Amino acid sequence: MLYDLDRTLEEFLKAELPNRFGDSVSTTPIAITFVTPIESLVTPPALNLFLYDIRENQELRSGSWSVARQNDGTAAREPPLVRIDCSYLITCWTSDSKDYITEHTILGEVMQVLMSYSSLPPTVLIGTLADSDLPLRTSVLGQAKLQSLGEFWQAMGGKPKATLNYTVTLSMPVNTGVQELPLVMNSLILGESND
Template sequence: MFADLDKSLKNILANEMPKDYFSPRNTLLSIYFCMPLDEDIKEKPALNLFLYDVRENLELRSSKWSVERYKNQDGTNPVSVKKPPPTMVDCSYFITSWFAKTSDDFPQQEHQLLGEVMKVLLRFPEIPEQYLHGSLKELDLPVRAACLRPLPTQSLGEFWQAMGGKPKAMLNYTVTIPVPIEDREVEFPLVLESTFHLQQQNSPGG
């Protein structure tokens, strides 16, 4: 599922970024999903989307089950399947931009690219269906997204210290994906009709 999310994000960037970076015949920008280390970004210019945190979104937790109806191939013995709601999972990325350090203005180039990415992601509070890939598309459920969520300054400092102490400008981007709980389905027969028996009651003294 995480690989499908990576491909979905790559789809939205490749199709919505300015054509200076992507064109039908030529890809001028590489996209990576690795740790934000210069030695791991082989081809530049590049964007790197590092998945750094995965956790349940407790605010979106629901206890409401859904009921779906199914029929056999011959149309007989219809049944209903009761399914629990999906678990809503926040997948958070650090997005960084990378240019070769061949000119003095490479920091400005990185900032320009990061700004274009920000404008694209802010346009989509949900990832459009045409960009969803694999299992995310098959779910037929909205995939929400939020750009520029705040992070504690201390957490950022600790992160870059772990990366070698070379901080860069970054975007904090969170996508909330629905994860179905498939092993808790409950199947039961579907009630199609009800039968009522009416009995005449004798009047008193009759």
């Protein structure tokens, strides 16, 4: 599921970004990577999407089970889907670490693309995500789920960079199994008599 999300984001950005750059950015193709954002691991020019946090979205948790009527006179009862927030730090890397103009231009274009969609379009979803019952909501520029970006960059052994925070909310079924239930075909109203 996470690999399908990476592939979806890569193809989505590759499709959306070429139409936006014009003459302001180098014509060299920009790679999209998902490695830990350390300068020596990223071959510039590159856009790096580092998946740094995965957690259940408690606000979207539902306690309601879904019930669907079956053709055999029973009903199937399924637990609600679990909603998972996958948060990425997005950075841009160029061959000249002082080329902030190109980095900021690319990040600005990426920000415009991502902010144009409140959820990932169903047409770009790959693999298991294509079967998702719920839209894949997104959030751009939300609060990073890190205590400190400065501490993050220090732990990575690098210098701080301009960073976008991007979160995609996936839905995932809980494998507790479907419960088969008999359907009530007649109802008895108490207090009435057939006299």
